[in-house]
Amino acid sequence: MSxxxxxxxxxxxxxxxxxxxxxxxxxxxxxxxxxxxxxxxxIANGMATAADWMSAASFISMAGIISFVGYxxxxxxxxxxxxxxxLALLLAPYLRKFGKFTVPDFIGDRYYxxxxxxxxxxxxxxxxxTYVAGQMRGVGIVFSRYLEVDINNGVFIGMGxxxxxxxxxxxxxxxxxxxxxxxxxxxxxxxxxIFISIQMTGNPIPQLGFGSETQxxxxxxxxxxxxxxxxxxSEYTSGEKSKIDVFFITAAxxxxxxxxxxxxxxxxxxxxxxxxxxxxxxxxxxIAILYTTAPAIAVFARTNLIETVSEKNxxxxxxxxKKWEETELLKFNDKNNDGIIQYLEDEKLNELTIDKDIMVMxxxxxxxxxxxxxxxxxxxxxxxxxxxxxxxxxxxxxxISHDLIKKIISPKLVKRKILKEDISEKGELIAARxxxxxxxxxxxxxxxxxxDFVAATxxxxxxxxxxxxFPAIVLGIFYKRMNKEGAISGMIIGIxxxxxxxxxxxxxxxxxxxxxxxxxxxxxxxFGTIAMMLNFxxxxxxxxxxxxxxxxxKKLVENLRxxxx
Amino acid sequence: MKEKNKLYWKKNLGYLIVLLSIWFVVxxxxxxxxxxxxxxxxxxxxxxxxxxxxxxxxxxxxxxxxIYIYLMNKLDKEFKS
Numbered sequence: 001m002s003x004x005x006x007x008x009x010x011x012x013x014x015x016x017x018x019x020x021x022x023x024x025x026x027x028x029x030x031x032x033x034x035x036x037x038x039x040x041x042x043i044a045n046g047m048a049t050a051a052d053w054m055s056a057a058s059f060i061s062m063a064g065i066i067s068f069v070g071y072x073x074x075x076x077x078x079x080x081x082x083x084x085x086x087l088a089l090l091l092a093p094y095l096r097k098f099g100k101f102t103v104p105d106f107i108g109d110r111y112y113x114x115x116x117x118x119x120x121x122x123x124x125x126x127x128x129x130t131y132v133a134g135q136m137r138g139v140g141i142v143f144s145r146y147l148e149v150d151i152n153n154g155v156f157i158g159m160g161x162x163x164x165x166x167x168x169x170x171x172x173x174x175x176x177x178x179x180x181x182x183x184x185x186x187x188x189x190x191x192x193x194i195f196i197s198i199q200m201t202g203n204p205i206p207q208l209g210f211g212s213e214t215q216x217x218x219x220x221x222x223x224x225x226x227x228x229x230x231x232x233x234s235e236y237t238s239g240e241k242s243k244i245d246v247f248f249i250t251a252a253x254x255x256x257x258x259x260x261x262x263x264x265x266x267x268x269x270x271x272x273x274x275x276x277x278x279x280x281x282x283x284x285x286x287i288a289i290l291y292t293t294a295p296a297i298a299v300f301a302r303t304n305l306i307e308t309v310s311e312k313n314x315x316x317x318x319x320x321x322k323k324w325e326e327t328e329l330l331k332f333n334d335k336n337n338d339g340i341i342q343y344l345e346d347e348k349l350n351e352l353t354i355d356k357d358i359m360v361m362x363x364x365x366x367x368x369x370x371x372x373x374x375x376x377x378x379x380x381x382x383x384x385x386x387x388x389x390x391x392x393x394x395x396x397x398x399x400i401s402h403d404l405i406k407k408i409i410s411p412k413l414v415k416r417k418i419l420k421e422d423i424s425e426k427g428e429l430i431a432a433r434x435x436x437x438x439x440x441x442x443x444x445x446x447x448x449x450x451x452d453f454v455a456a457t458x459x460x461x462x463x464x465x466x467x468x469x470f471p472a473i474v475l476g477i478f479y480k481r482m483n484k485e486g487a488i489s490g491m492i493i494g495i496x497x498x499x500x501x502x503x504x505x506x507x508x509x510x511x512x513x514x515x516x517x518x519x520x521x522x523x524x525x526x527f528g529t530i531a532m533m534l535n536f537x538x539x540x541x542x543x544x545x546x547x548x549x550x551x552x553x554k555k556l557v558e559n560l561r562x563x564x565x
Numbered sequence: 566m567k568e569k570n571k572l573y574w575k576k577n578l579g580y581l582i583v584l585l586s587i588w589f590v591v592x593x594x595x596x597x598x599x600x601x602x603x604x605x606x607x608x609x610x611x612x613x614x615x616x617x618x619x620x621x622x623x624x625x626x627x628x629x630x631x632i633y634i635y636l637m638n639k640l641d642k643e644f645k646s
Contacts, residue, residue: 082588082622088634
């Protein structure tokens with residue numbers, strides 16, 4: 001069977017599955033639409049959270065990035081898993097006990113203030129939009145690379161699918177499609193990894209394989225370090241980034257993970273508090289399968305690549321090399337005209353440039369695996385992008401229909417007697433579906449016309465989440481004295497300092513600056529940690545100089561700390 | 566009742582401190598701050614610091630959450646009866 005045909009068949013089948021699930025899980029109430037009626041089994045919720053969390057970036061780009069930076073890639077591995085420990089221990093159970101629909105719900109109620117609620121809505125929208133644009137773009141790229149569809153048409157197809165199941169099924173539809181999407185994406189990620197591990201080391205478990213010996217009896221990692229030394233690259237198992245920067249970036253990613261609203265909201269969907277803890281455990285287990293395999297793939301791909309291309313005749317290159325050259329993600333420039341590929345660290349002598357995204361996508365071809373494995377990989381990448389996009393869209397739509405319309409605008413209109421009564425559940429549901437519709441359109445627009453800042457703002461999304469939500473939620477649970485003045489000023493200081501640092505060093509505003517001007521040598525990616533500390537400090541300080549929170553709020557906090565009924 | 570709830574919370578905080586200390590030591594400690602020292606030790610084909618940064622810390626995270634689930638389920642049972 002031709003490659004094109006197998007890709008169409010596999011993608012068609014998975015899409016049919018997602019649509020079927022959406023029709024089966026049609027929703028009729030706001031509770032079902034926002035939080036799946038609190039009826040999700042914790043293991044299923046773990047899978048849904050894993051798919052929700054692992055985006056196109058985790059699936060396509062991460063192993064490739066690690067492949068090029070070696071040890072320095074650890075910031076993503078630890079940063080994007082360690083946050084689940086914080087979620088499980090510090091946030092998820094208490095937020096589930098609180099038992100409302102959204103993160104701004106918690107912030108608004110705990111800090112008895114619509115100002116706090118509005119700041120939270122603003123943060124949720126900014127974080128989610130920057131994220132979702134990247135996912136739509138990912139969908140478009142997968143379509144264009146594998147099916148020779150125009151990128152824009154790819155985005156349209158993706159929008160259509162997400163629109164269908166997000167609007168029809170709400171959180172319930174999204175949850176069960178995410179369960180299916182997790183299965184597709186993890187299978188698609190593991191199959192090539194296992195094949196390649198067997199090919200290179202004889203060990204079928206990639207996590208062990210990359211610490212095993214190759215056929216010539218040398219440990220794979222030692223061999224790779226040796227290859228790196230010969231070509232002038234720094235040792236694979238040691239990094240180039242400064243220790244302090246690695247520390248701060250890892251912390252920012254961990255805390256950002258724990259503060260992302262589309263992840264947090266998944267823990268509202270289970271029956272009991274103990275199920276929220278369980279979900280977090282299962283979610284991390286399912287995520288860890290991919291995250292412990294990625295560094296193995298990185299090593300396999302890196303070694304394979306160097307052995308295939310370095311000092312070899314250009315005319316002898318296999319067909320995948322030519323194919324990826326056409327996409328311009330792989331470029332060969334024969335500087336010394338000897339017809340041989342020199343792949344070196346030295347910019348002046350190096351003749352090969354490789355885009356990091358190739359490493360995962362071309363891996364099955366490099367390892368000469370059958371067509372259906374390549375087709376599977378395309379379906380897996382789409383599953384990763386679509387599941388994350390859907391989760392984010394739900395946060396956007398619930399922020400608008402529930403937090404903004406139901407909790408802020410509608411009561412105000414009633415007070416001014418413009419409306420007779422509060423918006424009905426039916427009305428809210430319609431508002432939720434309409435806002436989901438417009439959110440998809442806007443996300444699609446950004447997918448087709450990606451603003452230059454998308455790549456930079458994904459890091460910003462983590463920084464923002466770390467600097468805004470995390471301290472406000474943690475203090476709301478663990479510090480009874482915390483009041484609205486403290487929380488609001490903390491969130492505002494956290495966000496603005498983060499924005500300032502990003503704009504200054506990523507976009508050259510406020511006089512710009514380079515690495516030598518970094519505060520304590522911390523990059524903008526790591527600054528979220530510092531902004532978060534600022535938020536904590538300001539929150540505690542301000543709340544100690546202002547009025548105590550009212551008694552019913554103290555009771556609410558005390559209640560969060562008791563065992564579940 | 567109030568005393569009972571206070572004790573429950575105190576025990577919970579105790580678990581959090583212990584588990585989060587381990588969380589910090591394996592990732593920020595072994596994986597970042599002490600990575601050069603640990604890389605001098607090799608086992609199987611891995612340098613130990615590198616292994617903690619790209620494998621060991623993640624396994625530990627999973628185990629930590631499941632330990633917390635176990636401890637809290639036990640604590641919940643104890644305080645409900």
